[in-house]
Amino acid sequence: MDWEVVIGIETHAQLATRSKIFSGASTRFGAEPNAQACAVDLALPGVLPVLNRQAVEHAIRFGLAVGATVAPRSVFARKNYFYPDLPKGYQISQYERPVVSGGAIRFFSAEQEKTVRLTRAHLEEDAGKSLHEDFQGRSGIDLNRAGTPLLEIVSEPDLRSAADAVAYARALHQLVIWIGICDGNMQEGSFRCDANVSVRPVGQDELGTRCEIKNLNSFRFMEKAILYEVRRQIRTLEDGGSIIQETRLYDPERDETRAMRSKEDAQDYRYFPDPDLLPVRISEDWVAQVRATLPELPADMRARFVQSYGLSAYDADLLTGSQALAQYFQTLHQLLGGDAKLCANWVCGEFLAALRRSEREVQEAPVTPQQLCDLLRRIQDGTLSGKMAKELFDVLWQEGGAVDALIAQRGLSQISDAGVLEQIIDALLAAHPAQVAEFRAGKDKVFGFFVGRAMKACAGRANPEQLNALLRQRLAG
C-alpha cells in the first residue's frame, strides 16, 4: 500500500526581550542557577503578573510578517498541570483568543516554492529546567528560564515529507531572526520544534492517528526523527497493528523515537481565563506602528532578486538566508554597478564556503564588499582568470590587502597579450612536431596536451579562452 505522510509543526520561539513576560527578572542566558528567578517567577504568595509590552509587540510583528489576523482583544489563560519546574501549578498561556490567528509561511524546498498555513501563534511563559543527574534521589530545579516569553507557532498539518518539514522549520527560523523577534539560538533552546506525525493510505481524506515528537532541537534531528517515526507507523499498520496517540521523544544516539507519556496519563489541562490578567487590547494604531517598522521579508526579497536581478530561485534563496548576507550581496552589486549573476556566484560560492570553513558570521567576514568588488572588476576586465581570482580571494580572506597591489606583488595578472601567447605556442609546436602531426591527422584529443603544456609554460596565467582560440588557429596551420 502507498502511504501519505502528514506533518504539522509546533514551534516555541523565545522572544527577544530583556525581561520576562510577566516579571522584571532578566532573561539573560547562562546566569547562576535561580539568580534570575524573582518572587513572581517563583510563584510566591501574593504576587501578580504584569505583561511585558515588548513581548506583545513581537507577537504582533510576527502576525504581520506572516499575513495573519492580529486580534484586537486577546486573552491569557491558565494551563494547569503539575511539574516541579512549574511552581504555580499552571502555565500562563493563551487558549481561546491568541494574539495571532491564521497566516502562512512560504518556503523553498526541492527547487519549489511551497506554502504552509498557520493555525495560530500565541504568547506564553516558559517553564524552569529540571536536572536529574548529580543529586541522589532528587531532582534539581533551576527557575531562571521560568517566565521567559515564548511565542508558540502552530502550523496546519500541511506538510507531506520530512524534508518539507525541515524546510518549513528553517524558513520559520530564518523569519523570526529576520524580523528581530528571536535570536534563533537552538543550542540555548531559543527555537524548539515539536512534530505531529501521522500516515494515511494515499487517497484517504480522514487523518491517521498522530504522534507528537517532542523537543527537536536541531534540523538534522528533526528530519531523522520524522523519518524514523514514519517508518515505525507504516510498519505498525502494515503488520496489522494500530497507532496509539502519544507523545514520543527522539533519541539521537539510537536514532529512534520512544513513547514518553501514554494515553492513560493524557493531560487534561483545564484551561480557563487567568483572573490575574485582564484582556489585552491591541489598537489599530499600535498594529500600524509595528507594520511601519517591518523590513522587506525574505520571501518578498527572494522574489525581487529573481525578478529584478534575473537570478535563479536557488541563488535567490541562498542569498536571502539572512539579512546580513542579503545586505552584503546588495552592497556588492551596487558597488560593482551591475552583473548580479557574477556577484551571486561569488557570494553563494567562494564567500559562503569561506564563511562556513572559518565558522564565522557574515558581519565577521574579513573580505568586505568593496574588496570583493575590486576583485570582480579584475575578472570583468580580463586581468584575472576565474582560477586566479579564487586564489586571490583566499589571500584576501587569510591575509587581507588591496586587490590591485596583490596582483602586482604576486605577478598574478593574466596574460592576454596575444603576442606573448603566440610566442609560447610557437615554441611549443616547434618542440612537439609528432603531436602536431597527430592533431592535424584528426586526433583531437591531443589538443588538451597542448593546452596543458602552454599553461605550464606561463605558470597558469594565460587567459584560457584566448589561449584556446590562438592554439586552434596555429594548429590549423
Add this chain to the structure above:
Amino acid sequence: MPLNDTDLKRLARLARIRLEPQELASLAPQFAGILDLIQQLQAVPTQGIEPLAHALDLEQRLRADEVTEADGRALFQPLAPEMEQGLYLVPQVIE
C-alpha cells in the same frame, strides 16, 4: 448529574489530592451538587453574548521591557526545604 468513582479518582489525580475510599463516598454527592449548579448555569440562553474573559471591564496595563529585579536568590532560597548548588531540590522526577 452523578459522578462515578473513576471520574472522581481521575479528578483527584489531576489535582494531586489523595482521597481515602471512605472520602469518595461522601464526595460523590457533593460533586453531583456542584455539577447540577453548573447545569443550571448552562441552561441560561447565551446566544449572541460575548464570552466574559474577566469580571472587570478593564484592559491589561502593560509594562516596559526593563529588568527591575535584582538577584534575590539569597533571600528566597532559605524558604525552600532543600537546596544545593543554587538549585531547589525536589523528589526525583524522571520523564
